[in-house]
Amino acid sequence: DTAVSQTPKYLVTQMGNDKSIKCEQNLGHDTMYWYKQDSKKFLKIMFSYNNKELIINETVPNRFSPKSPDKAHLNLHINSLELGDSAVYFCASSQDINYGYTFGSGTRLTVV
Amino acid sequence: GESVGLHLPTLSVQEGDNSIINCAYSNSASDYFIWYKQESGKGPQFIIDIRSNMDKRQGQRVTVLLNKTVKHLSLQIAATQPGDSAVYFCAENNAGNMLTFGGGTRLMVKP
Numbered sequence: 097d098t099a100v101s102q103t104p105k106y107l108v109t110q111m112g113n114d115k116s117i118k119c120e121q122n123l124g125h126d127t128m129y130w131y132k133q134d135s136k137k138f139l140k141i142m143f144s145y146n147n148k149e150l151i152i153n154e155t156v157p158n159r160f161s162p163k164s165p166d167k168a169h170l171n172l173h174i175n176s177l178e179l180g181d182s183a184v185y186f187c188a189s190s191q192d193i194n195y196g197y198t199f200g201s202g203t204r205l206t207v208v
Numbered sequence: 209g210e211s212v213g214l215h216l217p218t219l220s221v222q223e224g225d226n227s228i229i230n231c232a233y234s235n236s237a238s239d240y241f242i243w244y245k246q247e248s249g250k251g252p253q254f255i256i257d258i259r260s261n262m263d264k265r266q267g268q269r270v271t272v273l274l275n276k277t278v279k280h281l282s283l284q285i286a287a288t289q290p291g292d293s294a295v296y297f298c299a300e301n302n303a304g305n306m307l308t309f310g311g312g313t314r315l316m317v318k319p
Binding site: 197 | 246253301311
């Protein structure tokens with residue numbers, strides 16, 4: 097059983113389109129995160145939700161909107177995609193920050 | 209701003225040798241540190257963690273050392289194997305509810 101699952105794994109789309117990435121965790125964790133990994137492998141926090149409530153919203157364009165229908169799901173919707181949005185997006189979850197995260201396998205987004 | 213950094217972006221070692229991956233952190237308030245391994249096409253995987261009240265912790269073939277005086281963290285891998293080839297990240301809990309990641313070190317194991 098996959099602990100943190102993301103779909104799709106690959107996403108190729110044109111500039112200006114709107115797309116969503118879904119994330120689900122079956123670990124019973126209270127907190128979920130979205131990270132962006134650039135071409136140099138740098139991992140940067142985007143959002144964090146705790147029990148469906150936003151607790152971290154780093155400086156990301158407002159074209160990015162996270163949605164958490166329940167504590168097991170944290171989806172990422174991106175409007176008006178730009179070339180610079182091309183990256184690998186990782187979802188993660190944790191029960192307690194002092195015990196680390198469990199990551200999904202990533203979604204590689206390519207904007208052409 | 210506060211950051212976690214790495215000295216070497218790429219480390220190449222011979223199979224069977226020991227590997228040491230280093231990490232410098234700048235936030236003295238950080239109290240929890242983790243090493244992650246990321247293989248190609250996969251998400252980061254937890255390897256080992258250490259809390260600030262410790263200076264050494266051992267796992268299976270891996271050891272993490274923490275030097276709070278110089279704000280330095282290292283990951284030692286004994287008898288490095290081809291399967292250890294990956295990008296390794298250190299991360300610190302410095303804001304109470306999120307991890308800040310370093311820039312990563314690519315470990316390449318030569319047969």
